[in-house]
Amino acid sequence: MGCARVLRAAGAVLVAATVLAGCSGEEPAASSYLPERTCFGAFTRSDLEPLMGPGKTVKEMSPIDARLTATRREASCEVVVDGEHRVSVAIRRQPLGESFFFQPDPGQPAPDPLPLGDRGYVWDTGAFVTFTCQGAQDSFGLELMISGSVEHMKRGTSRPHFTGLMTKLMDVAKQQTQCGT
Template sequence: MRFTRTAAAAVALGLTAAAALTGCSEEKKAAAPQLPERSCFGVFTRSDLEPLMGDGETVKESSPASLKLTPVFKGGTCTIAVDGENRVLSSVKRQPLGQHFFWHLDDEKPDPLPFADNGRVWDGGAAVAITCQGSKDSFELELRLSGSVDRVKPADRRPLFTGLMKKYLDAAKEQTRCGV
């Protein structure tokens, strides 16, 4: 009888330990590796982009160092992927004054951005087009930003992209010397 209780206790303890370990492996998903302190043309901080990252093992960023566009260097794209899955995509494009950018966003049901006459935000991103008229150089500038919103509550998506685009636009105006 004593052997049976001891064996039963050992089995119960083993099952409890196995359940605890299984629970830990299910609870402890691999968090996204730490992002660089600055990402995407040096514009966004780690905390800016964390809501879009999700779980994973490795982060890979592909981006020019800055938004300093010229008549020769007319655009750039930044992508951030976690385990090979794109999580953030931002792009900047410069074109001659008088040319316009066209967006096909009707399916996204976009809202206007409050800080840009020609800006839109939708659940998965935002876009802005501005005219930069300066004393030495004038041009059209387009910024686009999108990201994986799987882990962002629907009510928080447009406010998130509105804030990110405001920061992106401010940095782009400064780095491209828009209006200077």
């Protein structure tokens, strides 16, 4: 076999290896498939990126807003990546005097108090807050809950991340439910 033929064969192998390496590279970040704003407009794509991980198929299921009323008492948002739930968000409105129930997951480390609203907690995989609102027509209570998959996050970063997400969600929930108007 001549030198030119060996070099051509080696070059073809190198090109094939490069093409195959590109095909077998890491999956794209699932967050790149999200709309720029999601979950009632509360979060940006980059807000949810740490919870998404890699993936090809992303579904976001939620109403356009969380404009809760005495008759529309709840709204939820689910983000699913390749068939796996990565983010769940729920907002519930209750008449004053009805209590909200929060039960920490016994399999998780104890939650920390979250200094938001009337009562709040943050744990490794989510956050929960309740607060009272004075609306234009009546007073009511709101319950906000966020949970997410933290398997793709750096250890020790999830509680601060969920605290930030809850702060954003509270702002949107207050505005959309006309809390304090």
